[in-house]
Amino acid sequence: MKTTYQREHWRKWYLKDLLHVGYWPKYKSWQKEWVNADIKKIVGELADSGFTGIEWGGPENWFPVTAGILECHPAVAERDGDFYGEIVEECHRRGMKVLLGFSSKGTSEGKAKFVRKNWEVFKKQGIQLNGEDTVGHELCVHNRLMVDGIKEAVSAMCRKYPIDGVLIDFPVYRVSFDQETREINCDFCREAWGKFSGSPLVPEEDWNSAEWKQYVSWRQDCISDYLGELNSAVKSVDEKIFTTVNLLVRTVDSALHDNPNPDHCKGKVDNIIYESCLMSYGLMDVSMCLKLGRAITGTAAGCCLKNFELIFDGGWAGAKPSLDETKVLTYLGMIHGSWISFHSTMDENGEPHPLRTEVYRQTAKDISPELKDFQDLESAANAAILYSRTTRDFYASANPSAFLASFQGAEQVLNHLNIHSDYLLDSQITPDYLQKYKCLILPNTACMSDDQAAAIRQFVKDGGMLIASGETGLYDENEKFRNEFALSDVLGVKFNGVLDIARKIIGPERGKWKKQPFKLLDTHFIDDKEDIEIMQVPWHAVTGDKQSRILAKWCEVREGTNHASVNMGREIIGLHDDPCIVENDFGKGKSFYFSGDVFYNYSYRCLRFFQSLFKKIVVGHGGVDVYTDAPKSVETTVMKQEDKCRTIVHMVNLCNTNRWNNGMLYPRRNPDDIMRPSKRTDFPSEEMAEIAMTYRRKPSSDSTGPIDEILPVYGIKVYIKNSLLGNKKVILKGGKEIKPVTMEGDFAVFEIPELKLHNMLAIE
Numbered sequence: 001m002k003t004t005y006q007r008e009h010w011r012k013w014y015l016k017d018l019l020h021v022g023y024w025p026k027y028k029s030w031q032k033e034w035v036n037a038d039i040k041k042i043v044g045e046l047a048d049s050g051f052t053g054i055e056w057g058g059p060e061n062w063f064p065v066t067a068g069i070l071e072c073h074p075a076v077a078e079r080d081g082d083f084y085g086e087i088v089e090e091c092h093r094r095g096m097k098v099l100l101g102f103s104s105k106g107t108s109e110g111k112a113k114f115v116r117k118n119w120e121v122f123k124k125q126g127i128q129l130n131g132e133d134t135v136g137h138e139l140c141v142h143n144r145l146m147v148d149g150i151k152e153a154v155s156a157m158c159r160k161y162p163i164d165g166v167l168i169d170f171p172v173y174r175v176s177f178d179q180e181t182r183e184i185n186c187d188f189c190r191e192a193w194g195k196f197s198g199s200p201l202v203p204e205e206d207w208n209s210a211e212w213k214q215y216v217s218w219r220q221d222c223i224s225d226y227l228g229e230l231n232s233a234v235k236s237v238d239e240k241i242f243t244t245v246n247l248l249v250r251t252v253d254s255a256l257h258d259n260p261n262p263d264h265c266k267g268k269v270d271n272i273i274y275e276s277c278l279m280s281y282g283l284m285d286v287s288m289c290l291k292l293g294r295a296i297t298g299t300a301a302g303c304c305l306k307n308f309e310l311i312f313d314g315g316w317a318g319a320k321p322s323l324d325e326t327k328v329l330t331y332l333g334m335i336h337g338s339w340i341s342f343h344s345t346m347d348e349n350g351e352p353h354p355l356r357t358e359v360y361r362q363t364a365k366d367i368s369p370e371l372k373d374f375q376d377l378e379s380a381a382n383a384a385i386l387y388s389r390t391t392r393d394f395y396a397s398a399n400p401s402a403f404l405a406s407f408q409g410a411e412q413v414l415n416h417l418n419i420h421s422d423y424l425l426d427s428q429i430t431p432d433y434l435q436k437y438k439c440l441i442l443p444n445t446a447c448m449s450d451d452q453a454a455a456i457r458q459f460v461k462d463g464g465m466l467i468a469s470g471e472t473g474l475y476d477e478n479e480k481f482r483n484e485f486a487l488s489d490v491l492g493v494k495f496n497g498v499l500d501i502a503r504k505i506i507g508p509e510r511g512k513w514k515k516q517p518f519k520l521l522d523t524h525f526i527d528d529k530e531d532i533e534i535m536q537v538p539w540h541a542v543t544g545d546k547q548s549r550i551l552a553k554w555c556e557v558r559e560g561t562n563h564a565s566v567n568m569g570r571e572i573i574g575l576h577d578d579p580c581i582v583e584n585d586f587g588k589g590k591s592f593y594f595s596g597d598v599f600y601n602y603s604y605r606c607l608r609f610f611q612s613l614f615k616k617i618v619v620g621h622g623g624v625d626v627y628t629d630a631p632k633s634v635e636t637t638v639m640k641q642e643d644k645c646r647t648i649v650h651m652v653n654l655c656n657t658n659r660w661n662n663g664m665l666y667p668r669r670n671p672d673d674i675m676r677p678s679k680r681t682d683f684p685s686e687e688m689a690e691i692a693m694t695y696r697r698k699p700s701s702d703s704t705g706p707i708d709e710i711l712p713v714y715g716i717k718v719y720i721k722n723s724l725l726g727n728k729k730v731i732l733k734g735g736k737e738i739k740p741v742t743m744e745g746d747f748a749v750f751e752i753p754e755l756k757l758h759n760m761l762a763i764e
Helices: 039-049 083-093 108-117 119-125 144-160 187-197 210-237 283-297 308-312 323-334 354-373 389-395 401-416 450-461 500-505 598-604 608-618 683-695
Strands: 019-023 053-056 063-066 069-071 097-103 128-130 133-135 165-169 242-246 271-277 302-306 340-342 383-387 421-425 439-442 465-469 493-498 515-520 532-536 540-544 549-557 572-586 589-594 626-629 634-641 646-653 713-721 730-732 742-744 747-755 758-763
Touching (some): 019 097, 039 083, 039 354, 053 083, 083 097, 097 144, 119 144, 144 165, 144 210, 210 242, 271 283, 283 302, 283 401, 283 421, 401 598, 401 608, 439 450, 450 465, 450 572, 450 589, 465 598, 465 608, 493 572, 598 608, 626 634, 713 758, 747 758
Parallel strands (some): 053 097, 097 165, 165 242, 242 271, 383 421, 383 439, 465 589
Antiparallel strands (some): 128 133, 515 532, 515 549, 572 589, 646 758, 713 747, 742 747
């Protein structure tokens, strides 16, 4: 007799059951073999290997033909018994959680039949019927027939099966309109926009226009509101059911203005899961997305792992990642507290792929005994970087890289210094939220409200450290020019019009950045006698207040000089009066201001000069409690387990046998090419193919993935501030207590003898 399954509330298990497998078989009418898979064998082998969860994409193809009646795949209809019911029952019998995947826009045959049945309604979207499928405007979040149908389908799925969670796949919404007349093609969108704005027309793309900015914000909120409706449909069945959404907001390589407003997504879904494709999005972007996901929902994001080759071989061509590659990606997600899903594990017939499954099962067997050190992790970062959506959308506008390259550069310099950081959203810049941090970084955060400025001012006054660059705070939250920095008193500088040297070298186009030498004046910040470097010249000039200290000035160069040198071929003949780097004491705290956008500069050129400079600033002035002295191929996080009173320093080694990335943590792509505006070419078909040609290595007998073997790193030093250490013990992975090898200032120094794939120190 079947027993009634009692769901646990998702908060009790989702940060404990960390190892999942995702089965997303193909759903073509001619492909039926997957429904004949041996469910007990599949689930049994996974459970025996240490997996604790499974995601199955079967019900994504369901779509309501009429209210309450679901259209299932023909292969399922021909099979005896309840295929999905058997999956759910067997997983629960073996102690595994079950998430069923669901498409947020309806898919394939079921949707096409639904559209045809209700064509009089759907033709108002401006779509066309084309053979078996529909083309054009796929999803309209204002078409209530479609939205209510999708809600009914997902809630019916939750009512029928005692599942533990729902994975909502990739909500995408775009407004289709005539470029000349600006008239929206979809009747539903036209009506919704007209009710919101009072106009049936989409305004001209003018980023100085309040109407256009209002339109961008409205479009983003439409997606998050739709997502909230799907979430509510699930929670109406049982609030214990876990909801996660795939690819909600990416950091660098997304069609940005079609993403939801990250500040409006909290409460619309429990969690976000990101697809991590090694060598496509890049390793550093994995960490960036996971940290952004945590900022958006307040919960650790999930990480869906795909082998790089699956992208280009259609996912079914016998690709086999190496064991080291799979483990390093698993650790990379788990050190952020994330749950991991091994994706694309089936072959073309719906059976577990023999090569990939062998690697995934071995990974789970090796890592599952270590799960106690990755469960219920919360960030213990002392530093935070602001991901400003208003700056991204309103200041950077049609060229998102004007902000995102700066944001990426800030992450990259801390990453290379092995300093763990959190991300903050605009709505989180409040006095209470900032109290948990010691250091706040504003990478060219041009747009800032008065309330945000007041919160940051109080943060520094109370003892915090602020690092800002470029035009930070020179505009309000609607990109209205202030004529003065919102944080002028905190930064110790005043706006002084257009920079003199900028008139000579920037040219008429704002944003056509040129580099200029600058000279460090404070010997405390000079490393190895290097005191001159180059940085993008800002268009604006600043003057320092009387109490502030000028650490660097722009150089005067002789016109017409052009010879090979570190200073861009310019002969230095003196110094300008214009400050380049300014230090200022404010209350109990301190600020450092770079008039040039140093983080934008670092995203292009990862110079040791800037690494040394930021280490002296962040570490030397008390911005962190823990950091490591390790190669930049080592990823470090500082996490805490509140219930166990433990702080854990996790380290993952990314140093491998292949030439890819030239030792960097992500493919060296020009940020302007990565972060193109919404009119860019299609990313998967063009940019990823280009990356494949550049970085993909030839298959070996051991693996078709980009990593064969991770190379060990020796002699890593971990610096722990004495105030954090106190009388606690430091335990190395495996349970051995270690003692500091030396003391340096306020830090106790511990040594990691060897880092193969993963190692850790627990302070307890």
